[in-house]
Amino acid sequence: MKDSFYDQVFEIARLVPKGRVTSYGAIAKALGAGGSARMVGYAMSNANIAHPKVPAHRVVNSSGLLTGKFHFSPPELMQELLEQEGIVVVNDKIKNFKSVFWNPLEEL
DNA sequence: GGATTGACGTGTC
DNA sequence: AGACACGCCAATC
Numbered sequence: 001m002k003d004s005f006y007d008q009v010f011e012i013a014r015l016v017p018k019g020r021v022t023s024y025g026a027i028a029k030a031l032g033a034g035g036s037a038r039m040v041g042y043a044m045s046n047a048n049i050a051h052p053k054v055p056a057h058r059v060v061n062s063s064g065l066l067t068g069k070f071h072f073s074p075p076e077l078m079q080e081l082l083e084q085e086g087i088v089v090v091n092d093k094i095k096n097f098k099s100v101f102w103n104p105l106e107e108l
Numbered sequence: 109g110g111a112t113t114g115a116c117g118t119g120t121c
Numbered sequence: 122a123g124a125c126a127c128g129c130c131a132a133t134c
Contacts, residue, residue, distance in 0.1 A: 068115025
């Protein structure tokens, strides 16, 4: 499954710069999938076992909420990684989300 | 090959 | 502000 939708999602996810985050919808749009934001998230389920590793912690929902944190080995890992990159997370959501948001469409 | 599913998104109530 | 509903679309069963 190399040319599947998943791999495209992984690619974009890997392109997210350190200290920045993006949303599922943004990735979907960057892929031209538009409304298939759910697929992006669904694909990230494989991110845990995907190689090379995918910085899934840099991908959140449109509200900057860490929706998928419970999918990490330790759920708190997601926030940990984000904070390590200088991203402030409060109450499971990213602070200054708009400031750290990385738009794939603008970079690609 | 139809039905189910989902780490979403946007709009309403 | 918080809860609920519907739409979208590909992968999996």
